[in-house]
Amino acid sequence: MTLPLDQGTAAASEPIYVSSPMLPSMDEYRQHLRDIWASKQLTNGGQKSLMLEDSLKSYLGVQNLALLSNGTIALMVACRALKLTGEFITTPFTFIATVHALAWCGLKPVFVDIDPVTMTIDPKQIEAAVTPRTSAIVGVHVYGNRCDVDEIDAIAKRNNLKVIYDAAHAFGTRYRGRSIADYGDMSTYSFHATKLFHTSEGGAVATRHNDLDAAARSLRNFGIASEESIPGTGINAKMSELQCAMGLAVLPLVDEEQAQRLRIFQRYNEAFKDIPGITTPPLGDLGEDSFQYYCLRVKPVAGTPSRDALYHRLKAGNVFPRRYFWPLCSDTEQYKDLESAEPARLPNAHAAAREVLCLPIYGTLTQAELSRIITGLRDACGVAS
Numbered sequence: 516m517t518l519p520l521d522q523g524t525a526a527a528s529e530p531i532y533v534s535s536p537m538l539p540s541m542d543e544y545r546q547h548l549r550d551i552w553a554s555k556q557l558t559n560g561g562q563k564s565l566m567l568e569d570s571l572k573s574y575l576g577v578q579n580l581a582l583l584s585n586g587t588i589a590l591m592v593a594c595r596a597l598k599l600t601g602e603f604i605t606t607p608f609t610f611i612a613t614v615h616a617l618a619w620c621g622l623k624p625v626f627v628d629i630d631p632v633t634m635t636i637d638p639k640q641i642e643a644a645v646t647p648r649t650s651a652i653v654g655v656h657v658y659g660n661r662c663d664v665d666e667i668d669a670i671a672k673r674n675n676l677k678v679i680y681d682a683a684h685a686f687g688t689r690y691r692g693r694s695i696a697d698y699g700d701m702s703t704y705s706f707h708a709t710k711l712f713h714t715s716e717g718g719a720v721a722t723r724h725n726d727l728d729a730a731a732r733s734l735r736n737f738g739i740a741s742e743e744s745i746p747g748t749g750i751n752a753k754m755s756e757l758q759c760a761m762g763l764a765v766l767p768l769v770d771e772e773q774a775q776r777l778r779i780f781q782r783y784n785e786a787f788k789d790i791p792g793i794t795t796p797p798l799g800d801l802g803e804d805s806f807q808y809y810c811l812r813v814k815p816v817a818g819t820p821s822r823d824a825l826y827h828r829l830k831a832g833n834v835f836p837r838r839y840f841w842p843l844c845s846d847t848e849q850y851k852d853l854e855s856a857e858p859a860r861l862p863n864a865h866a867a868a869r870e871v872l873c874l875p876i877y878g879t880l881t882q883a884e885l886s887r888i889i890t891g892l893r894d895a896c897g898v899a900s
């Protein structure tokens with residue numbers, strides 16, 4: 516297949532980063548800014564935020580969605596809306612924000628291992644970790660790989676636990692014809708600049724439950740119900756109109772961006788399939804998968820280079836892949852002394868943290884840049900291009 520990507524030059528001196536934000540045309544963005552200027556409503560629930568919430572609800576196919584200031588705050592708001600206490604069971608193989616957000620709310624993480632293939636929390640490990648103090652399971656659809664939501668939701672039901680899914684990487688991910696945010700009690704999104712859909716900084720919670728949506732909306736606005744009544748201990752977690760304007764201009768571009776990313780996925784998979792020690796990710800489906808990240812597993816065999824060796828070789832050529840998520844959350848200063856952080860309990864998470872290499876993926880990658888990444892990686896592996 517030929518890529519309809521532009522042919523720009525890719526001198527080795529030009530850095531290529533793991534992600535690059537989708538940018539709408541300035542004219543499109545300016546039109547939204549003109550409306551904001553005319554309304555003088557800069558934040559606190561103006562027209563742009565109402566429009567973006569409606570657009571996202573219909574794009575994602577969710578019943579309720581409340582915009583928030585970022586994906587970390589979204590997890591904190593979900594934690595408060597669900598009135599969680601004590602312990603939560605989660606994966607160590609995620610961005611540190613997943614764990615920090617709930618720890619910030621006073622909860623203790625209990626780590627369990629991940630599935631060796633999907634790299635999401637392994638449901639088989641969850642029930643043994645439940646104690647009388649457990650109030651929730653926090654699964655992460657890491658790289659957009661869906662958690663085993665059927666099994667997790669069944670475990671939660673049996674044990675009377677709440678479920679939060681961190682869907683920061685799963686924008687548009689669907690399962691059995693439904694949005695992934697239709698599973699569990701609440702799902703949280705990040706709309707950071709590095710995400711497929713973004714508002715520069717931003718996030719959201721989505722839920723099927725109207726009462727939880729109402730709680731999230733109150734919590735994001737200091738817990739204020741009216742001028743005279745402040746029943747909740749809320750926080751300022753609102754998204755400004757300027758960020759909503761960015762979201763409104765970016766959302767129409769998402770489908771084409773995903774189509775481009777699918778082509779890059781195909782190109783990478785084809786280019787790396789014959790390299791010993793490298794496992795390419797399964798090709799997702801448009802309309803089902805997010806295409807947030809492209810992650811290889813590098814398991815050295817008979818003298819082939821390690822993941823870290825490839826990482827440094829690419830960096831030397833001015834290509835900046837990332838080792839998401841190394842170090843594991845369970846290995847950081849704050850959490851490493853927890854009983855559940857013991858490495859022997861988390862062999863699959865440690866293997867993933869050692870082996871994953873996330874390569875640049877975004878719609879504006881040029882053919883020349885792609886060739887540079889592919890040649891760089893094949894050369895580093897000692898495989899002819």
Ligand code: T4K
Nearest residue numbers: 532534535536585586587610612613683705706707708709
């Ligand atoms: N849960 C999960 C599972 C998450 O992955 C995240 C965030 C969260 C929760 C929390 O959501 P937020 O509170 O962030 O909304 C990045 C992002 O900052 C973070 O949002 C993301 N996950 C995480 C996986 O990656 P860094 O430190 O790797 O980002 P940075 O600044 O190194 O960016 C990577 C590359 O992207 C840069 O080398 C260049 C490019 N870039 C970046 C930015 C910010 C641009 O081209 N333009 C930009 O504006 O954390």
